[in-house]
Amino acid sequence: MVTITTVETLQDAAANKGQGTAFLGGGTLLMRGVNYGDQNVSRIVRLRQPESLAGVSSEGERVRLGACATMATILKSADVAFLHAVARAVGGPAIRNMATVGGNVFAPHPYGDFAVALLALDAKLRMSDGSELELERLLAARETETRLIESVSAMRPAGDDFRFLKVTRVKPRGASVLSIAAWLPRRAGRISGARVAFGAMAPTPVRTPAVEAALEGVSLDQNGIDRALQSVANDLNPPDDSLASGWYRKEVAPVHLKRLLLGQGTR
Amino acid sequence: MSSVEFRKDLFNDERDDNLQEIGKPTRRQDILGHVTGRSPYYDDHLFDGLLHMRCVRSPHHHARIRSIDTGMAERMPGVIRVVLARDVPNNLNTLLSLINFGKDEEKLIQDTKVAYIGEPVAAIIAETDRQARDACAAVKVDYEVLNHVLDPEEALSSDAPVVNEIYPNNTFDYHDLYDHQKLRFGDVEKGFAEADHIVEGEYQMSPIEQAPIETCGAIAAPETNDRYVCYTSTQALFFSLGTTAKLLNMASSRLHFIGGTVGGGFGGKVDSIVEPLSVLGAVLTGRPVKFMWDRTEEMQVGAPRGAERWRIKDGVARDGRILARAFTGFFDAGAYTRLSSYAIIKCSAHLPGPYTIPNVASNVFCVFTNRTPATAMRGFGITGVDFAIECHMDKVAETVGLNPIELRILNAYRDGDMKPHRRLAKNTALIECCQVAAQKSGWSIGADATRQSSLLGGGGARAEIPETVTDSAGRIGERRRAPVPTAPGEGAASKGHVRAGTQGIPIVAAAPQDEDMVIDPARTGYRGPSSTPTRIPDAAMTPDHSLQPAAAAAAPPPASRPGPVAPPSSSQYQQAKPPPPAAQMAPEPPAAQPPAVPQQPASQPYKPEKPFSRGVNRPGVSRFLSGSRRR
Amino acid sequence: MSKTPVQFSLNGSPAAVFVDDAQNLLDVLRRGVGDLSPKYGCGQGTCGSCTVLIDGEPHLSCLTLAETVEGRAVETTNGLAEGPQLHALQEAFMENFAAQCGYCTPGMLMAAKALLDRTPRPSREEVIEAISGNICRCTGYEPIIDAILAASGQPTRRTG
Numbered sequence A: 001m002v003t004i005t006t007v008e009t010l011q012d013a014a015a016n017k018g019q020g021t022a023f024l025g026g027g028t029l030l031m032r033g034v035n036y037g038d039q040n041v042s043r044i045v046r047l048r049q050p051e052s053l054a055g056v057s058s059e060g061e062r063v064r065l066g067a068c069a070t071m072a073t074i075l076k077s078a079d080v081a082f083l084h085a086v087a088r089a090v091g092g093p094a095i096r097n098m099a100t101v102g103g104n105v106f107a108p109h110p111y112g113d114f115a116v117a118l119l120a121l122d123a124k125l126r127m128s129d130g131s132e133l134e135l136e137r138l139l140a141a142r143e144t145e146t147r148l149i150e151s152v153s154a155m156r157p158a159g160d161d162f163r164f165l166k167v168t169r170v171k172p173r174g175a176s177v178l179s180i181a182a183w184l185p186r187r188a189g190r191i192s193g194a195r196v197a198f199g200a201m202a203p204t205p206v207r208t209p210a211v212e213a214a215l216e217g218v219s220l221d222q223n224g225i226d227r228a229l230q231s232v233a234n235d236l237n238p239p240d241d242s243l244a245s246g247w248y249r250k251e252v253a254p255v256h257l258k259r260l261l262l263g264q265g266t267r
Numbered sequence B: 001m002s003s004v005e006f007r008k009d010l011f012n013d014e015r016d017d018n019l020q021e022i023g024k025p026t027r028r029q030d031i032l033g034h035v036t037g038r039s040p041y042y043d044d045h046l047f048d049g050l051l052h053m054r055c056v057r058s059p060h061h062h063a064r065i066r067s068i069d070t071g072m073a074e075r076m077p078g079v080i081r082v083v084l085a086r087d088v089p090n091n092l093n094t095l096l097s098l099i100n101f102g103k104d105e106e107k108l109i110q111d112t113k114v115a116y117i118g119e120p121v122a123a124i125i126a127e128t129d130r131q132a133r134d135a136c137a138a139v140k141v142d143y144e145v146l147n148h149v150l151d152p153e154e155a156l157s158s159d160a161p162v163v164n165e166i167y168p169n170n171t172f173d174y175h176d177l178y179d180h181q182k183l184r185f186g187d188v189e190k191g192f193a194e195a196d197h198i199v200e201g202e203y204q205m206s207p208i209e210q211a212p213i214e215t216c217g218a219i220a221a222p223e224t225n226d227r228y229v230c231y232t233s234t235q236a237l238f239f240s241l242g243t244t245a246k247l248l249n250m251a252s253s254r255l256h257f258i259g260g261t262v263g264g265g266f267g268g269k270v271d272s273i274v275e276p277l278s279v280l281g282a283v284l285t286g287r288p289v290k291f292m293w294d295r296t297e298e299m300q301v302g303a304p305r306g307a308e309r310w311r312i313k314d315g316v317a318r319d320g321r322i323l324a325r326a327f328t329g330f331f332d333a334g335a336y337t338r339l340s341s342y343a344i345i346k347c348s349a350h351l352p353g354p355y356t357i358p359n360v361a362s363n364v365f366c367v368f369t370n371r372t373p374a375t376a377m378r379g380f381g382i383t384g385v386d387f388a389i390e391c392h393m394d395k396v397a398e399t400v401g402l403n404p405i406e407l408r409i410l411n412a413y414r415d416g417d418m419k420p421h422r423r424l425a426k427n428t429a430l431i432e433c434c435q436v437a438a439q440k441s442g443w444s445i446g447a448d449a450t451r452q453s454s455l456l457g458g459g460g461a462r463a464e465i466p467e468t469v470t471d472s473a474g475r476i477g478e479r480r481r482a483p484v485p486t487a488p489g490e491g492a493a494s495k496g497h498v499r500a501g502t503q504g505i506p507i508v509a510a511a512p513q514d515e516d517m518v519i520d521p522a523r524t525g526y527r528g529p530s531s532t533p534t535r536i537p538d539a540a541m542t543p544d545h546s547l548q549p550a551a552a553a554a555a556p557p558p559a560s561r562p563g564p565v566a567p568p569s570s571s572q573y574q575q576a577k578p579p580p581p582a583a584q585m586a587p588e589p590p591a592a593q594p595p596a597v598p599q600q601p602a603s604q605p606y607k608p609e610k611p612f613s614r615g616v617n618r619p620g621v622s623r624f625l626s627g628s629r630r631r
Numbered sequence C: 001m002s003k004t005p006v007q008f009s010l011n012g013s014p015a016a017v018f019v020d021d022a023q024n025l026l027d028v029l030r031r032g033v034g035d036l037s038p039k040y041g042c043g044q045g046t047c048g049s050c051t052v053l054i055d056g057e058p059h060l061s062c063l064t065l066a067e068t069v070e071g072r073a074v075e076t077t078n079g080l081a082e083g084p085q086l087h088a089l090q091e092a093f094m095e096n097f098a099a100q101c102g103y104c105t106p107g108m109l110m111a112a113k114a115l116l117d118r119t120p121r122p123s124r125e126e127v128i129e130a131i132s133g134n135i136c137r138c139t140g141y142e143p144i145i146d147a148i149l150a151a152s153g154q155p156t157r158r159t160g
């Protein structure tokens, strides 16, 4: 059985967290579990007014997204146009009206496309206890995290420095065979401080340090990216699922990374 | 609609061109209900006090059940009833038992051994769906995990685990004789010997889930007249009714089934699992009970189109004529028969595809493995092998260096040709389809191929049944003792011959089981061919092999089409034609003469051993049909 | 088990029901309110047959916690027609053979309505995007896409 607790603030919600308790974002994953009798969730805590945590705003060179902002909210905000392609890649229109940024960070494999983009954009989380936390740190330990996410801040990339690509079996929309996000700041045509993240290639969205290192100082052309493409396999050990085998994912990852880096087939 | 193009120039003398509906846009008669959301699917019937049923399912491919502990589940909130195997009055069935095909082998709820992931071992009925799920999670089943087998050919090996104890050889028994269905036509070995090329190929396909958007389900409720109403998603209402009557050992007259509005079926809604369970629930609780699969169940335990593996071996002449074709086929039935046994019969009648090949042989196996039982899906029995055949045709074309469409036209069947299951082909149209397809796709074909017609060149020598080589390899149980090759003819200790022009065994139509099943032209307006037997003449039932000429059993060639004219390439068939019927056929023990296609053993026309023996014991009334038959 | 009262507007009329803990909106609409037009196809957001509009936007009712629609406006296929006058989408679905078994149809109609309410003359690509969360196993989608274009007063590809 599942009981519902409705609270006013995220802090109240966090105070309620405990064994078998889950915080309701858009519910696209949580309610699926409820419908299917998930025995790990016996209490759902929800905010009476989740809209209060659904704002999207600019903060200098960064943007801040409320954890309860939905993909549809993102798509309505001109401040975060660079994230529109990412938000549009999540589910169909109805899912996008429900799916939240906070929930996406906790979405299990093969989901979490939005978190992949956030990871590439150096996202920092503001948690319910007021602390700041790098998204990367949270992802590494998300199974045991008890705090809630209040908002996320991410870099606002310049020009076409940010790229995102998602590969699906079903068209036009489906779950990821893999997704890739890359933030490629350039100085005089050379990449400096690249961040590259993959989705559906590990239990959580992950960065690929070897690829990032291989991109340092190179120009975005076939020769420049060659070593990065070869490094993909070093960083990733993707799982098998009904969409694709881990072997297949590993084989095609460099192909898609190449398309992303050379600007072919981005969306 | 406008994208449909009619080729009325083809076969135009075979029909009047006064079609009222075909080719014209029309509205579905039920579409108003669909667009207003008011079409009454089974779940669109509301009941006060509706209870919900869910199943406890096996997490293992194969395991013995040591014990089932439902104590905790019974005490959970909202739980009304736990249903176990012992609650099912007649807990053994096979789907086709209603037409007397196969042995009872599958339990509605298991209590001894599970043979696939998701096989039900208990059902829980509770006030809400969630309560039923929670209680299911609280049932403790102690399993002894057994070795499992997931590949049909591995299941044939002598040391494979026994999947289904009723069929201990992991194969369905055909005609009480063989562990596979045989088809023999001519002599493939002779054809291979005459061929310039041997082309071999292996093809396989995975199971395919029908995935209707409405999941399988049913709601049953007690009615006021000691009957039970059942709203169901079934695609086969009376089949489901009959199956329910049998499993619940209940007179079919007490069952009131309502269906017909189905949210997609595609073959996946004939298996009649949800109906008996929901009616059983209503019987045990006295309340309305809904048993609705969720999507996970639909995908995991909903019977798919089964996996198939095919090996094809062709003997091909230099010019592309296929002289012989041998098939070895494996249907993965999953753990229980459902409809796979029947798919193979249908398949065997289809071989070798829409081509006239003078020598054809096939062995097709219905194999039990620890996978989800397989069942019907759009053209099942045909679709998989057609995929294999058409891939193989391309391979043949490549081997002999021929245009693949011309190769198909060269080998296409034509009106009046004899098919290996010993029926004459009629209304064939493969040649015309190939010609139009070539034209539409801008694929050029030669003048000779463009001139061919399905109406011309068939029949004559091509209408004859050749002398046929038979063998008795693969008797039931043989493979358990020692490996036996699976390809046709291989591993046979001895071979038999059936004289050219003969059937091997007489083909007789299934006799009506009851007077009222005899077609009454006055009532139906149908005047079937006068040669259709209505009662099997006693003579036909004697185990005498004085074989009748084929023409007597086969339908006469269509009279409306022009008589067959030899095709340009017909000389091949002259060459390949067997010698005139041998004066006498070596008399063999009947067992050494496998039936080519007819489904009943030679000496036994269709006759249920114990026809419809359970149910209302009123003479002349089937237990499994509502009410009494019209007399 | 506790019951929670929920009030919302259903197709323009006030509705009030008691919902069970964690009950989803689909179940409440169907068994609580008796609006049978949204359908259950998966209970996990993948099929779209339960699509309803909440405050004008498409949502999956099977994944919507019923209590969260308190005070909001819910629309279903049941409310599409005005009296005997069918909605243009309904007419177009009938004309274009956009339903076979009809089980996906109510969800398709709601997804399409959300699109046309916002974008009265959508492109074919926008139509495809709008129904990308709805599965149809019968029609192959083309008749549905045509019907939605036809309802927006635009020529369909095949007849146009």
Ligand SMILES: Cc1cc2nc3c(=O)[nH]c(=O)nc-3n(C[C@H](O)[C@H](O)[C@H](O)COP(=O)(O)OP(=O)(O)OC[C@H]3O[C@@H](n4cnc5c(N)ncnc54)[C@H](O)[C@@H]3O)c2cc1C
Pocket (backbone or CB within 6 Å): A022, A023, A024, A025, A026, A027, A028, A029, A030, A031, A032, A067, A068, A089, A090, A091, A092, A095, A098, A099, A100, A101, A102, A103, A104, A105, A106, A107, A110, A111, A112, A113, A114, A147, A148, A149, A150, A174, A175, A176, C044, C045, C046, C047
């Ligand atoms: C049909 C379908 C298609 C989908 N397609 C995609 C896709 O293409 N790409 C993709 O990435 N995902 C996809 N998803 C998964 C999912 O919808 C998204 O990942 C979504 O962003 C999850 O957010 P939510 O608000 O719905 O999460 P919920 O279901 O509400 O919550 C999920 C988990 O996150 C936790 N959580 C939620 N918010 C917070 C918070 N603020 N702080 C801490 N914990 C929180 C919850 O407690 C819960 O454990 C799909 C899902 C479905 C059903």
Ligand code: FES
Pocket (backbone or CB within 6 Å): C039, C040, C041, C042, C043, C044, C045, C046, C047, C048, C049, C050, C051, C060, C061, C062, C063
């Ligand atoms: S039932 Fe809600 S999406 Fe399938």
Ligand code: FES
Pocket (backbone or CB within 6 Å): B213, B263, B264, C098, C099, C100, C101, C102, C103, C104, C105, C135, C136, C137, C138, C139
């Ligand atoms: S019409 Fe049957 S699923 Fe769409």
